[in-house]
Amino acid sequence: MIKMAKKKIYKIGDYPGLTGWTVFFFAYLYMPMIVLVVYSFNESRRAQIWKGFSLDWYVKAFSNDDIQSAALNSLIVAVIATVFATVISTLAALALARGRQFRGQAAVTGLISLPLVVPEIATAVATLSFFAVIGFKLGLVSIIIAHTVFCIPFAFLPIRARLQGMDDAYEQAASDLYANDWQTFRYVTLPLMMPGVVAGAMLAFIISIDDFIITLMVSGAGSTTLPLYIYGMIRQGITPEVNVISTVMLVLSIIFITVYWFVSKKAEETG
């Protein structure tokens, strides 16, 4: 009673400046990206000095051969790595989330999650050393292999989460109706877990597209991916081309994540 007379009434659990702090937070989070986008339209060659609005650099970037092949490489690697990682993770998730607990379950889960926990630079140099020892040629294939490995946990987690959230009553009903295991899987389990699989695949895809340090260490001739190309350009100096490619990657990621957001929301709801 006394408190309310002294201070103005505040909502319970509210703290002063919280809203302001949050606004500042989001500004800090988004400012660099907004600057990047704005400057990609900069006419001047000296990327920092604003000269005028122009789409020239976009035209230049899109018609650049090297950028096109880097984009193609990124895409090829991501698609193949995603497919493999998703298949492997789906099998693993099925084994771990269905049926009784078994000995060694924690160990296997830990093993699969290993790439998440190990610092990327360590994975990168270890993989490079491995390829050097077996004399494997560095190129697109070495990148795909490396990407598949670290995409596995990213695909695994959403799939397993989905399976764990799924009531296995449907599968039990199917076997009560004399469906064999394969039929149960094909017609009941798989469709039900599909949103999880799709979410896992999308996560793996974007992780592969964005990867830099591992790709840097295991790439060879002609296997430059988009992040590698951007890095090469950044080292030379700041140019509007870097801004353009960066903006494009930014926008594509945003679109991708937005789609993923909806898909995973759906995965949570049903089942």
Place this chain on the structure above:
Amino acid sequence: MKKHVISTLAGAAILAGSVSAQAAGELNFYNWTDYTPDDLIEKFEKETGINVTMDTYDSNETLLAKLKSGAVGYDLAVPSSNFVSIMVSEGLLEEVDVKSMPNYKNVDPRWQGPAWDPEQKYTSPYQYGTTSFAVRTDAADVTCESLKTFFEPEGEACGNVSVFATPEEVASMAALYLGQPYCDDRSDSLKAMQKLLQTQNKCVKVYSSEGMIDRVATKTVTVTNAWNGDAMRARLEGTPIEYCYPKEGLVGWFDSLVIPKGAENYENAKTFMNFLMEPENMAMVSNFARYSNAIPASTEFLDPELATAPEANVPDGIEVRVSETCGPKFVKSIDKIWTKLRQ
């Protein structure tokens, strides 16, 4: 569902296969950053139908590291003369009969059969130049007179110095400054060099071998390690920069094209080597990168600016000492000193 998976996999495999199937007309070129103009590559691609992909490196050390790390798949690389001997002795290069190439006759006789490749069976000439430092003309406390400005800058210059990311050429410049021979691996000489580099380290802002022109243009640094061609390009772009000829001398270098061992597109690489010994083509390179080349007939195609530019003409009395191949003891010692500096 199963059908979808299979067709996706098949499609991806076909895509990957088609990319590598183009190996018939491919050339994987591993080159210094900003060293070959795009229009030259395009001209080559048009004339020969060979598709060129270029990856870049910033130093001889990076090139050596890449070639030694195993099968990397490059068909062509551009080492400096002092590294050619190392690569030959480490078995990293393919033999190439450069002498019997049709355009070989265009090469200046004094550069034919050079010290690092007397039988001309590994290299074809690319460009040559000098290494020194450059200063921003409108900056305080900088002078071109001596390497002191580079190694022991004073006043405002200290804290605004940019040095190459790798030690090879910096060590040569240090040797010039200290009055030592190159590759001097005696204990006292190494100690002196370490002390000098550590002194310099306090005033260094950036260790990088790329983007130097940019950094001087934005006045991020006022003293920078530089190659003469880079400095010329910066000056012609309007940056107030001066390439310095200090009294202690400059480091000289000569770059060549080589074919790494195991190159898949050996013949295409040879085609490119020959292509570059054509006066017109070499002139395109020199006009872009602003270095000198070993093809006298290219002069008629060269930008007249190149003949008179200060960066291309060493003043009388200033020594240009060509870089030498150093033994493993020196290399190891310098590498150790260097890694500690970059902390």
Place this chain on the structure above:
Amino acid sequence: MELPRRNPVTRRWLALSPAIVVVSIFMILPMIILLVFSFMEADPYGGVDPGFTTEAYVQILYERDFDDLLIFDPVYLNIIGRSVLLALLATIGCLVLGLPVAYFIARQSSRTQSLLLYLITIPFWTNLLVRTYAWILLLSSDGVIEQPLKFLGVIDESLDMMYTNGAVAVGLIYSYLPLMVLPIYASLEKLDFRLIEAAHDLYADRFRVARYVIFPLAAPGIVAGCILVLVPSLGAFIAPDLLGGGKKLMLGSLIQVQFASARNWPFGSAVAICLLALVMMMLMYQARIASKRRRETGD
């Protein structure tokens, strides 16, 4: 179609085998090779030479000077120290920035929560290289921050923000901020606001509420968030490389250089092994805290 083996246990291990095989061959085996490399000789021109030696590890602490004597040299300890310091700084920075925001989000309506979470996740999934590069644009002399300040006459000379420890720290904080907010939010989301109400009814002021109600509930999320920021920061490469100017090496960039131009694979491997050991220690410590809490709260 019947699957060949009906034994569920065999089938389970069959399904697990691709994952186990792939991770073992391409992750565990490489780590072992790395360990082996760290005990080998460095070839002066790159790669490793056969021969067992602990030289790489010795090099971390000692310098073999030119007369072949061993002197204690703290240089690499400095780099390790800087990595730990900057990683801690980044973690604290993320905590200070992120904790209030996580709390704020947890208090919003469900739809607003979704929106805000979405906004936080987006930067995290965009390319780290690109986001760090944006900071180069911001921090350079005559960059986006300096230009208006110079124009308004607030400063005359460059603030020289690039190529400093501060720049690297800012880059690190920015890289991993979402990783701090999300776990804390996950903990706070379960917060029952009636508890706060009850605390107020008992005449607790806002600070006591924060200290005795909110913080304890957010604690697991805070710990998780700190680990999620600390571990990648320790081994970070992009931020120190782009913003540090070839100096201000952290463990990540030090390791990378050894495998590139510095051509000292054994030393690089040794440092990488140290990094892994550091990370393992932290994770084990966190696991111990987590299991201790579980035992205490009977979760």
